[in-house]
Amino acid sequence: MKWKELEEEPCSMARTIAVIGDRWTLLILRECFLRTRRFEGFQSALGITRHLLAERLKKLVRQGILRRIPYQESPKRHEYILTQKGLDLYPIMMAIVHWGDTHMVDERGRPLLHQHRKCGKDFDPVMVCSECGEPLSAREVHTHPGPGARGGLLEKSAPETGKTPQTKKTKARSRAA
Amino acid sequence: MKWKELEEEPCSMARTIAVIGDRWTLLILRECFLRTRRFEGFQSALGITRHLLAERLKKLVRQGILRRIPYQESPKRHEYILTQKGLDLYPIMMAIVHWGDTHMVDERGRPLLHQHRKCGKDFDPVMVCSECGEPLSAREVHTHPGPGARGGLLEKSAPETGKTPQTKKTKARSRAA
DNA sequence: ATTTGACAGTTCTGTTTTAGAACTATACGC
DNA sequence: GCGTATAGTTCTAAAACAGAACTGTCAAAT
Numbered sequence: 348m349k350w351k352e353l354e355e356e357p358c359s360m361a362r363t364i365a366v367i368g369d370r371w372t373l374l375i376l377r378e379c380f381l382r383t384r385r386f387e388g389f390q391s392a393l394g395i396t397r398h399l400l401a402e403r404l405k406k407l408v409r410q411g412i413l414r415r416i417p418y419q420e421s422p423k424r425h426e427y428i429l430t431q432k433g434l435d436l437y438p439i440m441m442a443i444v445h446w447g448d449t450h451m452v453d454e455r456g457r458p459l460l461h462q463h464r465k466c467g468k469d470f471d472p473v474m475v476c477s478e479c480g481e482p483l484s485a486r487e488v489h490t491h492p493g494p495g496a497r498g499g500l501l502e503k504s505a506p507e508t509g510k511t512p513q514t515k516k517t518k519a520r521s522r523a524a
Numbered sequence: 525m526k527w528k529e530l531e532e533e534p535c536s537m538a539r540t541i542a543v544i545g546d547r548w549t550l551l552i553l554r555e556c557f558l559r560t561r562r563f564e565g566f567q568s569a570l571g572i573t574r575h576l577l578a579e580r581l582k583k584l585v586r587q588g589i590l591r592r593i594p595y596q597e598s599p600k601r602h603e604y605i606l607t608q609k610g611l612d613l614y615p616i617m618m619a620i621v622h623w624g625d626t627h628m629v630d631e632r633g634r635p636l637l638h639q640h641r642k643c644g645k646d647f648d649p650v651m652v653c654s655e656c657g658e659p660l661s662a663r664e665v666h667t668h669p670g671p672g673a674r675g676g677l678l679e680k681s682a683p684e685t686g687k688t689p690q691t692k693k694t695k696a697r698s699r700a701a
Numbered sequence: 702a703t704t705t706g707a708c709a710g711t712t713c714t715g716t717t718t719t720a721g722a723a724c725t726a727t728a729c730g731c
Numbered sequence: 732g733c734g735t736a737t738a739g740t741t742c743t744a745a746a747a748c749a750g751a752a753c754t755g756t757c758a759a760a761t
Contacts, residue, residue, distance in 0.1 A: 348571060348720085353547065357635040359624025360554050360617065366628070368547040370530065371748095377537050380662060386709050394525060396749055401710060422756040424708065429662075432627050437662040438651040439619040440537065446616055447536025450609050451543070456671035458534040464664045466656035474615040477650045479643035480657075485557060485606075485614040487641045494633035525749085548719095563738050573720055578739060599727040601737065 357497045366410050367436065371395055372403050373443075379413065379433065380440055384426035412436070441472040534674045543587050544613065548572055548580050550620075556590065556610065557617055561603040589613070618649040 354365035367373060371393070378392050390400055404427055407413040412433040415425045429436075441461075448457050448471075460469045474483050531542035544550060548570075555569050567577055581604055584590040589610040592602045606613075618638075625634050625648075637646045651660050 350547075354628075358554075359621045359628060359635060361551065361624075362628040363620045363624035364547050364550050368545075368550055370527075370541050370545040373541050373545055374538065377535075381667070387707080390709095396751090397710065398712085398750095399748070422708075422758095434662050435623060435626060437660070438649075439616065439623060441651060441660065442616040442619045443540045444536045446612060447538075447540035449612060451531075451536060451539040452672055458536060458670055458672040458674070459667050460670040462666045462668060463653045463655060463658070463660070464666060465658055466653060468653075468655040470656075471654040472615075472651045472660060473654045474618060474649045475652050476640045476643060476645075477648040478640060478645040479647075481640070481642055483614070483618065483640070483649060485611050489639045489641060490558070490636050491639060493635055493637040495629055495635040497635070564736080567738095573722090574739065575721095575741085576719065599729095599737075 357495060366406075366412070367439075371399055372407065375400070375403055375407070376412075376433070376436060376440065379427070379429050380437065384428055385424075386427075389427075407433075438472070438474075442474070445472050534672060543583075543589070544616075548576055549584065552577070552580055552584070553589075553610070553613060554617065556604070556606050557614065561605055562601075563604075566604075584610075615649070615651075619651070622649050 350365050353361050356362065367376065374393055374395070375389055378389055383389055383392055386400065386404070389395065389404075390397055393400075395403075404413065404415075408415050408427070410432075411430055413427040414430050415427055418424055418426050444459075444461075452458075461472075462468065463470045475481060476483055527542050530538050533539065544553065551570050551572070552566055555566055560566055560569055563574075563577065563581070566572065566581075567574055570577075572580075581590065581592075585592050585604070587609075588607055590604040591607050592604055595601055595603050621636075621638075629635075638649075639645065640647045652658060653660055
């Protein structure tokens with residue numbers, strides 16, 4: 348499967364993964380949230396090859412997650428800062444960090460703590476229901492198709508070019524989330 | 525950088541990414557939360573190559589995210605189900621889906637809706653502070669080193685094998701999250 | 702006036718990963 | 732014995748990535 352196909356699936360998760368679902372992109376975004384803004388900054392913080400870094404930054408700009416803004420003329424230099432769309436990735440980042448804090452720390456404890464400016468305390472992120480405010484867990488949630496679902500009868504059945512091929516080709520059946 | 529190195533960084537995010545930070549693993553986990561349990565089920569739902577699927581499933585079992593449980597003898601067959609560690613990934617999945625719902629849907633709307641059994645309503649996931657219950661955003665959070673941080677003076681400086689090499693080799697400086 | 706250094710990339714080559722397809726193995730139902 | 736279901740393994744070609752060097756612009760130091 349190519350990244351492009353993934354982006355077009357009727358599944359919000361697949362589409363998001365198509366944009367941020369590789370390790371370097373996620374690490375670049377970590378740096379963004381830690382206020383890194385410049386090419387050399389990302390490169391030395393991550394040890395990513397310059398080639399890949401340039402490519403990933405371009406992709407993030409194309410996707411509207413980062414904005415490329417000049418910070419000096421002659422020579423022209425730009426920095427990369429998060430757009431609102433990018434800032435909205437924060438819950439994903441926090442959820443990832445929190446799972447790591449819970450399941451991947453060694454004896455020494457957490458590498459980084461998070462303090463909430465409003466209440467002044469170190470906190471954990473908790474995911475709650477927007478309607479009732481209760482914490483969420485997988486078992487308490489029921490998923491059902493929404494307006495953008497493509498499923499069952501509405502599914503576009505590709506017009507085969509004749510008889511059914513005998514190859515064991517297995518194509519993904521459609522799945523939404 | 526190899527996945528193994530990533531796993532050993534003093535950063536909860538890097539460690540988590542080392543485990544689930546590739547596109548197939550994330551999609552396999554999506555299927556797990558949608559109650560897929562068997563090899564063929566994953567394969568036909570995702571269109572992943574069988575080779576990669578086998579590899580990813582092994583990795584998830586090694587990491588304690590899935591458990592491989594026999595469901596019949598002769599021929600021996602197993603199914604893969606989420607452990608508690610795996611179920612704890614739910615907030616990450618929901619955060620990813622929600623970002624996609626917000627920023628990646630087409631005109632037709634969301635592919636999938638989520639209903640909270642407790643209150644009966646379709647909901648969005650909201651990330652709040654465990655201490656004061658207020659919704660979180662990137663700007664209201666201050667990060668600072670925790671007990672597991674390796675930084676500054678404590679950093680293990682690799683004993684160079686002699687004189688400083690003249691190559692332009694750039695190694696990642698350490699960064700925690 | 703030439704050299705050095707910072708910055709932001711691009712180009713090159715070789716290795717690793719992944720895609721796509723076929724093959725293996727065990728057992729069941731007919 | 733024959734086809735089907737399930738869960739893999741093996742093979743080759745294509746794509747992605749790592750590691751290193753190179754390009755180009757300008758400022759400051761020698």
